[in-house]
Amino acid sequence: MDIYGWLQLALFLGLLLLMTKPCGIYLERVLDGEGRTFLDPVMKPLERLLYRIGGIDSQKEQGWLQYAVSLIIFSLFGMIFYLCCFAPAILPAA
Secondary structure (H helix, E strand, O other), X not given: OOHHXXXXXXXXXXXXXXXXXXXXHHHHHHHOOOOOOOOHHHHHHHHHHHHHHHOOOOOOOOXXXXXXXXXXXXXXXXXXXXXXXXXXXXXXXX
């Protein structure tokens, strides 16, 4: 590895170390239900609107069956999206 590779590695590790503490504090505030972040004034109203449209109660916990069904539906949508994007490349041309 040449000097530029070592400099790049040192810069990356330095930035990683500098970002660890602020990102940890931000994540702790986001994952705490009562925590406040700098994005709350913009994101909280949008979150409440999406919850109201979806009929979601943010105070109610999700049971295992509801979680499993949600996971399967989400995975199916992801698979359909993947097939729509990448299957035409492997299908024969008409």
